[in-house]
Amino acid sequence: MRQPKPVRGFARGLAALEALNRRGAATALELARDTGIPRPTIYRLLQTLLEEGYVARSPSDDRFKPRLKVRGLSDGFEDEQWISAVAAPAMQALTRRLHWPCDLMTLEGTHLVIRETTHRIAPYSIDRNMAGREIPLLESSAGLAYLAALPEDEARELIGLATAGLADGARAALAAGRAVAVARRRGHGLRQGGARWPHTGSVALPIRHQGRVLGGLSVIWMARVVGQEDGVARCLEPLTQTVREIEERLARGEG
Amino acid sequence: MRQPKPVRGFARGLAALEALNRRGAATALELARDTGIPRPTIYRLLQTLLEEGYVARSPSDDRFKPRLKVRGLSDGFEDEQWISAVAAPAMQALTRRLHWPCDLMTLEGTHLVIRETTHRIAPYSIDRNMAGREIPLLESSAGLAYLAALPEDEARELIGLATAGLADGARAALAAGRAVAVARRRGHGLRQGGARWPHTGSVALPIRHQGRVLGGLSVIWMARVVGQEDGVARCLEPLTQTVREIEERLARGEG
């Protein structure tokens, strides 16, 4: 029962395409650096993508860009129904109102994973956060909101798991416990700058259904433009309404 | 200035992944048949996708399915602003109202291309139409609506181009001209069954902006459940409203 050997060229190609998507547009050198793949190989991978119509080379600046056809690589993925049917429309309305993007995340292992985002329609797309990207629980507003919504013992266990691998896990767990306590008192997760994302700030709320915490919803702004208090003042109320709407629809069984 | 040689393994992997997305879930054999790639190779390609986390094997039926991570292969693609910001939300509202999916298409060469679809949120997803898929002008309701909205000479030229390759192009062009005339009189494109999609019916309207025809919007239903007259009676009015809303927003400069 040995497993077949994977195809390296394919794995590398996927890595390159993902790196390209992360940047939105890139040169061969940038992709080589991002992926660690030698530049001549990147050229051949890009040539493949060009010939198949997945990417195009911008005539103006010579950068490679994804084309519509890349959608065909992902459109077969069926998200959980509640996310696309209930949460996504509400999120779009929220972003159209606030002009800042928002991200919906659910727990996967010891990370949050972005399930849906409005960066596509947000006037200013900030940190190009893609669906599928992993977000650490302890450094994100959504993670804090999520943990704060959990029963205390479950939160403690999850913090333990999330800090298990770290060098000074015990200390990190203590700090995390305090941060979660703050979030619980406030009623929302909050972040302004920080090591992970120095340029943005964010508020987040948990999404609950039938006593379970399904995930977290966060609004993100640029820290240069919007201060922490400012962000909360502007975004928290609309965010609260959006989460309430989602939860009501879930309760009505629309998910 | 010779071009680099493409990477076959990558091209094949992409073909396999696309085939998998088209089916939603598939076995190795199905993918081998769809793509023409030998089965052992499909296994290795799938193994690659498994190891990288792009697909999972369903424990119940042993089929391969795309996972959330595939989104990372396409999320960097930025659609034209009016589609994601204006048309997509309106389309979602339409599908929530009618319960049938709708597709937005624009012209590319002598085909329409699906730019946005609501099959993801439609209660019954019919013909798994993906973004990026090519739709023939002359066999689709959206194509007829599009051609009918064009000035007569442009329509004729486009019909000529679209039928140029065909065996009996002249005859096909004549038939197409008549079908377009009917659509023009009716004010909408219409299809029920037909060789290409025997199981569905569809009504479509053109989307106009500043004197240009941007594309077509169609609602699709299952022919078994909804008859032609029935479909028009139920869907045409909401579709008209949706298109009007999109056009008004475009006129207000929201795109």
Added chain:
DNA sequence: GCGGAATGTCCACTGAGTGGACAGGGAGGG
């Protein structure tokens, strides 16, 4: 229990893929 079809694995062969090396070009600066 017997054909028929699908699944999964093996392995010898080879050309597809690799990546170090280099040529060409543009920007900066001394």
Added chain:
DNA sequence: CCCTCCCTGTCCACTCAGTGGACATTCCGC
């Protein structure tokens, strides 16, 4: 004007990654 630095794109000889025909195994329906 020359020299340096860095980036782009291409070349090509080597080799091992990828291939696919073949087979063993399982799961059907009859």
